[in-house]
Structure formats: structure tokens, C-alpha cells
Amino acid sequence: MTRSIAWQDGAITAVDQCALPHEYRMLRLSTVDEVIDAIQRLAIRGAPAIGVAGALAVALSARAHTRDGVCDEIAVRAEARRIADARPTAVNLSWAVRRVLGKLDGGADAVLAEAGTILVEDEERNRAAAGEAANLVRRLCGPEPLRLLTHCNTGRLATVAWGTALGAIRLLAGEGHVTEVLFGETRPLLQGARLTAWELAEAGIPHRMLVDSAGPAALAAGMVDCVLVGADRVCANGDVANKIGTYSLALAASRAGVPFVVVAPESTLDTTLRSGADIVIEERSPAEVTAFGGVEVAPPGTRVFNPAFDVTPAELVTAVVTESGLFRPNGTVEERAS
Numbered sequence: 001m002t003r004s005i006a007w008q009d010g011a012i013t014a015v016d017q018c019a020l021p022h023e024y025r026m027l028r029l030s031t032v033d034e035v036i037d038a039i040q041r042l043a044i045r046g047a048p049a050i051g052v053a054g055a056l057a058v059a060l061s062a063r064a065h066t067r068d069g070v071c072d073e074i075a076v077r078a079e080a081r082r083i084a085d086a087r088p089t090a091v092n093l094s095w096a097v098r099r100v101l102g103k104l105d106g107g108a109d110a111v112l113a114e115a116g117t118i119l120v121e122d123e124e125r126n127r128a129a130a131g132e133a134a135n136l137v138r139r140l141c142g143p144e145p146l147r148l149l150t151h152c153n154t155g156r157l158a159t160v161a162w163g164t165a166l167g168a169i170r171l172l173a174g175e176g177h178v179t180e181v182l183f184g185e186t187r188p189l190l191q192g193a194r195l196t197a198w199e200l201a202e203a204g205i206p207h208r209m210l211v212d213s214a215g216p217a218a219l220a221a222g223m224v225d226c227v228l229v230g231a232d233r234v235c236a237n238g239d240v241a242n243k244i245g246t247y248s249l250a251l252a253a254s255r256a257g258v259p260f261v262v263v264a265p266e267s268t269l270d271t272t273l274r275s276g277a278d279i280v281i282e283e284r285s286p287a288e289v290t291a292f293g294g295v296e297v298a299p300p301g302t303r304v305f306n307p308a309f310d311v312t313p314a315e316l317v318t319a320v321v322t323e324s325g326l327f328r329p330n331g332t333v334e335e336r337a338s
């Protein structure tokens with residue numbers, strides 16, 4: 001499967017997620033500022049993808065600050081802080097930056113090699129997590145063809161390749177286990193409408209889009225057998241931060257008795273945080289909400305609350321599935337899901 005992000009000839013190449021679905025084109029990013037900008041405007045987005053981009057950006061920095069074989073570690077660490085802070089909620093970003101900084105005393109080549117390892121592992125681990133999740137869904141829901149509900153975009157675009165929740169859906173569909181995938185448009189930046197619809201069409205999986213507020217209604221109406229979503233950060237107690245709108249789906253799934261499964265690599269676990277109350281939730285510009293398709297829709301001066309993520313409490317989550325198995329709310333991965 002084509003990778004959505006890679007290192008090529010001294011620069012980062014990445015699918016421009018702002019251009020989809022109208023155009024599939026690659027960005028070429030050769031400075032730290034370009035990478036930070038791409039992450040902040042969501043041209044590169046999705047927790048695993050921004051982690052990999054962050055790691056590669058530190059490699060760009062280390063190369064730029066190496067003279068006569070000597071790397072200016074102070075300068076690189078300062079840029080690494082800016083990279084890690086580009087978006088606050090997905091822990092993958094600071095995790096990946098920290099991991100490559102651990103190789104800084106080996107110089108720019110060592111940093112780049114570690115970033116390359118993170119990239120390769122991302123594909124392998126998400127594929128494994130998706131496999132674990134697919135097995136769990138079959139166990140929870142039985143052999144009948146399934147109607148699944150997902151939110152935001154957790155596919156190959158949001159990761160190096162394959163995806164997490166959408167990766168599990170891809171596997172289940174490949175085995176003929178899926179009759180339909182419902183997904184929310186994902187206001188306000190339309191990751192569902194623009195990206196998930198594009199990926200499901202690309203994979204030939206039957207799908208229907210909902211406005212976000214119709215997700216709970218679909219669950220209440222018995223239209224869904226299982227909800228599968230990704231995560232941006234999972235705390236020690238099992239609370240899950242994910243795209244805004246996830247919490248209302250979890251509430252409705254719980255009320256309807258429908259399994260609610262979170263699929264994420266271990267790089268999304270943050271056992272340093274006890275609960276979701278400790279997660280910094282990114283708030284984005286009011287302009288994302290007051291305008292639609294470039295047209296102002298709210299009266300001038302309308303005040304806005306625009307959180308990019310919400311927190312779903314652990315008690316509403318049937319399972320958090322990683323590449324190693326089920327994550328238990330005491331902060332350990334204890335058993336394999338399959």
C-alpha cells in the first residue's frame with residue numbers, strides 16, 4: 001500500500017490532506033517551519049501521521065544544524081520543542097519527538113535512522129492493531145455481516161499506511177464481513193466527508209455519510225452493530241481523547257448496547273496521565289465554524305467554542321485495542337484481543 005508519508009532526497013513527502021478529495025497530491029517539506037505549518041493546518045493530520053512527521057522534522061532540524069560533522073544540539077532541541085508543541089492533544093507527536101531526540105548524541109544520521117524506524121513501525125503496528133481489533137469485533141458481534149459506524153478519518157491518510165479503526169474495517173470488509181460503513185462528516189474540517197469517504201470509495205467498501213448529530217440517532221434506530229474509532233491519547237485509566245463528536249457516539253452506543261471499540265497503536269497510550277481531565281484539548285480558530293465552504297454563515301462577532309477533540313470516559317469504551325492486545329484501564333496491555 002502506498003505510504004502517505006515518507007523521506008525522499010532530504011525532504012519529507014506527504015499526501016496533502018487539505019487538497020483531498022478534489023486532488024491527490026504530495027507535499028514536499030524541507031524545513032521545520034513547513035512541517036509545523038502542514039501539521040497545524042491539517043495538511044498532515046491523524047495522531048500517528050503527525051508523530052511520524054514530527055520525528056522526520058527533528059531529522060530535518062538536525063541536518064540543518066550540522067556543520068563540519070558537528071550537530072548544534074541546543075538549536076535542534078529548541079526546534080524540537082516547537083515541533084512537539086505544534087498540536088497539543090495527540091500524544092504521538094511529543095512521543096515521537098522525544099524518541100528521536102534520544103538519538104541526538106549520535107548526530108543527524110542517527111536521528112534520521114530513528115525517525116525511519118518509527119515510520120516503518122507505524123505501518124506494522126497499526127496493521128497489527130487493526131488485525132487485533134477485527135478479531136475482537138468478530139468475537140463481539142458474531143459471523144453475520146456487520147453495519148459499522150466510524151468517525152473522523154483513521155485510515156491510511158492518518159497513518160503511514162493502512163490505518164487503525166479504518167484498517168480494521170478494511171480487514172473485515174476484505175473478508176466479506178461488512179454490509180455498510182456509516183461515518184460522520186466530522187465538523188468542522190470534514191475529515192469524514194473529505195477523507196474517509198475517499199478512502200472507503202478507494203477500497204470499494206459500501207458506505208453512507210451522516211451529519212455528525214445523526215450518529216446517535218443511527219445507533220438508537222438499530223442501524224449499527226459496532227462503533228470503531230481511533231484515538232489521539234489514551235490515559236492510564238482508559239479515558240480516550242479523540243475527534244470532537246466521539247463522546248456523543250459513545251454515549252449513544254452505550255445506551256443502545258452497541259460495542260464501542262477504540263483502535264490505536266501503543267504510541268497513542270499516555271500512562272503518565274491518570275485521566276482524561278488531564279488532557280490538553282486543542283481549541284481551534286472560530287473561523288472554522290463561523291464560515292462554511294468559504295462563506296460566512298454566522299452573524300459577524302458570533303462567539304465560538306471550537307474544541308478539536310473530546311474525551312470519552314473509560315466506562316463507555318468496550319475495548320481499547322493496540323498492536324499488543326487489549327489495553328486495560330490500569331495502564332497495562334494485558335492480553336491479546338484475538
Ligand code: MRU
Nearest residue numbers: 045046047152154158230231243
Ligand atoms: O484533528 P485530526 O484530524 O488530526 O484528528 C484526528 C483524529 O481524531 C483521529 O481519530 C485520531 O488521530 C486517530 S487517527 C488513526
